[in-house]
Amino acid sequence: MHELCNVLLSLTKDEKKELINLLKNTNTKQHTNLLEKRFKNGLYCPRCGCVENIVRYGFKNGHQRFKCKNCGRIFNEITNSVFMCSKKSFDIWEKYIECMINEFTIRKSAKICGICITTAFIWRHKILDVLSKKIDDIKLSGVIEVDETFFPISYKGSRQMPRPVRRRGGGTNIRGISKEKVCVSCGVDRGGNILGMVSNLGKITKDKLNKVFGGKIIDNSIICSDGEKSYKDFVKEHDYKHVIIKSGRYKNGIYHLNHINAYHNGLKGFIRKFNGVSTKYLNNYIVWNNIKKMGISIIEGVVDIVCLMRYRTFADRPLIPVL
Ligand SMILES: [Zn+2]
Structure with missing residues (x-):
């Protein structure tokens, strides 16, 4: 930095002007890229949602500004993002x-x-x-494989620790499906759409399946699952077709649980990379894994969404986000 200062001080007046223009232009270029990404389907007002009567309104800090004549407010490409x-x-x-x-x-x-x-x-x-x-608006259709997977509860990073810390890799006290484990319910269809989130502690129930998949499965879909009763009850309630797969088996060649098993393995591997994810943020890592699997670009996904979240509400989420 010191060397850079010396170089800057040695510049002539014209050179300084040129440098300032250069820096200004790179800034504007960044903003132009984002402008195009955010408004790829045309301009809209991020404040009132209006798509008409929007006029250009000069530049500020390298941002092209717009004025919405509907609500009378000014916005740019990062407004409400x-x-x-x-x-x-x-x-x-x-x-x-x-x-x-x-x-x-x-x-x-x-x-x-x-x-x-x-x-x-x-x-x-x-x-x-x-x-x-x-x-959030992704829906599953056609042949859908559903199953649940489990993660140990982790209070990492949390100030109020409800019970003593378990050493990483030490295993929970009770084997098998216990209330000590977080159940993540997942579904994948053959079109590559994925749904997955923390649903409850311990065994999956029909009510939790309704909360995870309610309104997210297109009618006449075919659900492939293991013989767990909750799935039978869930499928019956919604009148989907149901193919039960006994472990390690196929049915008619196309019905199996290979994709959901591969998805679970991938998810576990992804989460392992982050060295102990706290249960509080587990859903976010599932989202990260899923957008990666579905080929959604992070930057385009981010600018697409109006976000009004403020710092104060950031950490305000449950330690165990069950439905
Ligand atoms: Zn507006």
Whole structure:
């Protein structure tokens, strides 16, 4: 930095002007990219949702501004997005998203972006919170494989610890399906759509299946599951077709649980990389894994969503997010 200062001080007046213009232009270019990504389906007002009567309204800090004649308010490409109200410039966010794509640790990402570790942690989950809204309207159809998988409860990073810390890799006290484990209910269809979230503690129930899959499975779908009673009851209630697969078996060649089993293995591997994810944020890591599997771009997913979340509400979420 010291050397850079010396170089800057040695510049002539014209050279300084040129440098300032150069810096200004790179900033505008970043904003233009985002502008196009956010409004890829045409301009809309992020404040009132109006798509007509929007006029250009000059530049401020390198951002093209617009005025909505419907609500009379001014906006730009980051209005009501997760990037708003951030003191950091958008190019740092973009660099951070690049770190997320590379699945770097919080510590490494913080170092690359020149932000503190707490900020890096908050950014990760702000982005994932937004992406969870992005995939909220995904529906499953056709042949759908459903099954649940389990994760040990983790209170990592939480100040109120309801019970003594278990050493990582030590295993929970009770074997098999116990209330000590978080049940994640998942479904995948043959079109590559994925649904998965924390549903409850211990064994899956029909009510929880209704909460996970309610309104998210297209009529006349064919559900493949194991022989667990909750699935039988769930399928019966919704009048879907049901194919029960005994473990390690196929039915008619096309009905099996291979895709859901592969999905579970992938999810476990993905989460293992982060060295002990706390249950409080487990849903966000599932979202991250799913958008990756479904080929959704993080940056485009993020700018697509109107986000009004503020810092105060950030950590305000349950330690165990059961439905
Ligand atoms: Zn408006």
